[in-house]
Amino acid sequence: MDSSNRPLETLTEIRDLMQRSSKFLSLSGLSGVSAGIVALVGALVAYLRLKTDALSYESTSQLSELTRGEMMRFVLIDGTIVLVVALTLGMFFTIRKAQKVGQPIWSSTSKRLIVSLIIPLITGGIFCLAMFYRGILWVSFPATLIFYGLALLNASKYTVRDLEYLGISEVVLGLISLFLTGYNLLVWAIGFGVLNIIYGTVMYFKYDRKS
Amino acid sequence: MLEHFNKAFESKARLGIMSVLMVNESLSFNALKELLNLTDGNLATHLRALEEQGYLNVQKQFVGRKPNTTYAATTDGRQAFTNHLNALEAFIRTGQY
Numbered sequence A: 001m002d003s004s005n006r007p008l009e010t011l012t013e014i015r016d017l018m019q020r021s022s023k024f025l026s027l028s029g030l031s032g033v034s035a036g037i038v039a040l041v042g043a044l045v046a047y048l049r050l051k052t053d054a055l056s057y058e059s060t061s062q063l064s065e066l067t068r069g070e071m072m073r074f075v076l077i078d079g080t081i082v083l084v085v086a087l088t089l090g091m092f093f094t095i096r097k098a099q100k101v102g103q104p105i106w107s108s109t110s111k112r113l114i115v116s117l118i119i120p121l122i123t124g125g126i127f128c129l130a131m132f133y134r135g136i137l138w139v140s141f142p143a144t145l146i147f148y149g150l151a152l153l154n155a156s157k158y159t160v161r162d163l164e165y166l167g168i169s170e171v172v173l174g175l176i177s178l179f180l181t182g183y184n185l186l187v188w189a190i191g192f193g194v195l196n197i198i199y200g201t202v203m204y205f206k207y208d209r210k211s
Numbered sequence B: 001m002l003e004h005f006n007k008a009f010e011s012k013a014r015l016g017i018m019s020v021l022m023v024n025e026s027l028s029f030n031a032l033k034e035l036l037n038l039t040d041g042n043l044a045t046h047l048r049a050l051e052e053q054g055y056l057n058v059q060k061q062f063v064g065r066k067p068n069t070t071y072a073a074t075t076d077g078r079q080a081f082t083n084h085l086n087a088l089e090a091f092i093r094t095g096q097y
Helices: A007-022 A029-050 A068-101 A108-133 A137-158 A163-179 A184-208 B012-023 B029-036 B040-052 B075-094
Strands: B056-063 B066-073
Touching (some): A007 A108, A007 B012, A007 B029, A007 B075, A029 A068, A029 A184, A068 A137, A108 A137, A137 A163, B012 B040, B012 B066, B012 B075, B029 B066, B040 B056
16 A cells, blocks of 8 residues: 555545544535524514514513513524424434535534534523513623624534634624614524525525435 | 755645644644544654654543544654655655646
8 A cells, every 4th residue: 555656645644634534524515504494484473373473672661462571582482493493403404414425424524513503502591580680671682693693603614614604703793783683583583594595595506406 | 956845745644634733733633633634643654653653642631521632733844845845845846847
């Protein structure tokens, strides 16, 4: 096995090994699409139930149909269901892709990817719960987007670089909605729904279809 | 030109080990085995050879009750591997293979 006979081939192999060992490349585009669809459904349900998009601090005191407590509980439950279903579907498509390509799912790279995602997400989750607890409901909507974006940005180091763009878009959208209050559900639907679907579709055609 | 090729990296397995450890701070024996598709004995032999050259740093520790050995590239190892890659590149540039 003398590798110096075929230098070009050797270099290609080295590059492939470096990529494969430091990045988890089985992340499926369909994971993004499914998460986006679930988020859109969640936002629609919330809109139908609350009959308003303005969850800003001025308007929450004037809600007549629902008490503040009921509304908070509803938003929490709705958000949690969306998160759990989106994660489950996301993992399903990614595991399916990994199996198709013959890559291990539980590897040092996937572990690093999960850890880098989870730390900002849990931080954001606790932050939003604190905002809920303090009664500053509206802040937690932009905050979820900002922390989600930061989590993606962090995780992009361990997977396809393209995830970075999605992360930055989410952060920017979250920051804008901190100032443009009154469109919480709409911004949420764009951030978690539309952006995820666009990103997932692009990734699907860029990486998944080839393999 | 050929004398610049490092003998330590002649086998594909050793080249693989070094490439993977260039981009990862450290990796366990099992992670290396999975990535490179090598048998235990084969991988251990190559790792020992690289360790003897001073290219690898070996750390033995216990995770619970299981022994866990991790490997990292030393500064010498990184330098040697980079030189080897440069030699490969120069060789390709001449277009005479």
